[in-house]
């Protein structure tokens with residue numbers, strides 16, 4: 001029989017974001033009280049505009065309150081007692097915040113674009129709140145300026161799953177715009193290759209555009225790639241045939257990473273590989289096992305697609321087995337569902353982002369933004385970046401473009417204010 005624990009865990013914990021769900025619950029009350037669904041058949045009732053301004057005021061007040069509860073949590077963090085904040089009681093899974101969140105202003109901003117308050121039948125949704133949180137984060141970063149480092153995930157964030165950053169990508173001019181403003185850029189991807197050529201093949205649109213751009217040569221150096229989550233570092237180099245140069249590990253590894261033992265890496269990957277082989281057999285998956293120096297995974301046989309449930313089963317099984325192993329406590333790892341594959345990598349994106357911060361001379365988490373698509377608490381690889389910096393959770397490459405435009409628009413507003 002399915003226990004309560006399993007239902008709670010399986011249905012909620014790893015598939016929901018508790019902070020977003022909590023805010024959604026708070027906004028449901030003004031929606032119920034102030035939306036006017038009957039107005040569609042009562043033409044003499046309140047107009048949509050009247051209703052929307054009332055609803056907006058109520059929603060925005062709540063967002064202001066949440067903003068203050070987060071500020072209180074940050075005050076507790078600073079005092080070394082984050083577990084004692086009110087927010088921690090309300091949302092136990094909440095971690096540390098690197099900056100306050102301008103939630104009130106961000107709600108108004110998104111409401112002007114998404115017309116959340118004008119809706120009479122559809123309450124504020126997960127996606128509405130996710131986007132408000134992203135806007136709130138970039139507002140706070142820009143206001144606290146300057147934004148020193150932006151790290152991007154690859155698949156689904158910069159290009160569609162399994163595709164490449166081709167020259168026509170609208171993200172490219174926007175990334176160059178960031179670099180012109182002095183922001184450093186890191187691509188922190190799970191894709192783990194030892195040769196520059198493979199990264200060039202995935203990212204050539206951006207690399208070629210940077211090469212021919214009028215950005216000064218010294219600033220062109222402000223693009224690096226951290227591949228395999230936190231295993232391989234390449235930096236932009238105009239003279240290299242693939243425009244990328246391998247950076248030896250000794251030049252960028254953090255002290256803690258030097259303690260990772262080769263024997264532990266092999267042991268962890270062996271356990272992961274055995275678990276994958278088992279699941280492939282049990283679930284009759286048409287899979288190919290891929291073992292690399294710092295990763296092991298399964299990809300579908302040509303022409304096959306895994307269903308979501310099978311991928312989730314695979315990743316949750318492997319996560320559990322590694323959590324229970326001794327080596328899984330000695331060594332950080334990341335097991336994730338890549339959409340049509342499952343991989344276990346040594347290290348994770350928190351180390352990838354920390355390595356970028358170190359590479360660029362010690363940039364702080366409160367001056368760094370990681371943009372990614374995988375922020376669920378299990379089976380997702382961008383989630384760990386939250387330990388290293390502020391984050392924005394996007395759902396597709398078009399949202400990344402929108403976010404970059406928002407940063408630029410907010411930046412211009414900020415410049416005008418300080419002039």
Ligand code: IMP
Nearest residue numbers: 153154155189190191192295338341343
């Ligand atoms: P990301 O979204 O940029 O982090 O890339 C994730 C995808 O990279 C995975 O879903 C895989 O398809 C691909 N990939 C290629 N090599 C590796 C590897 O060594 N580890 C993990 N993922 C890899």
Ligand code: MG
Nearest residue numbers: 153155156373
């Ligand atoms: Mg991704």
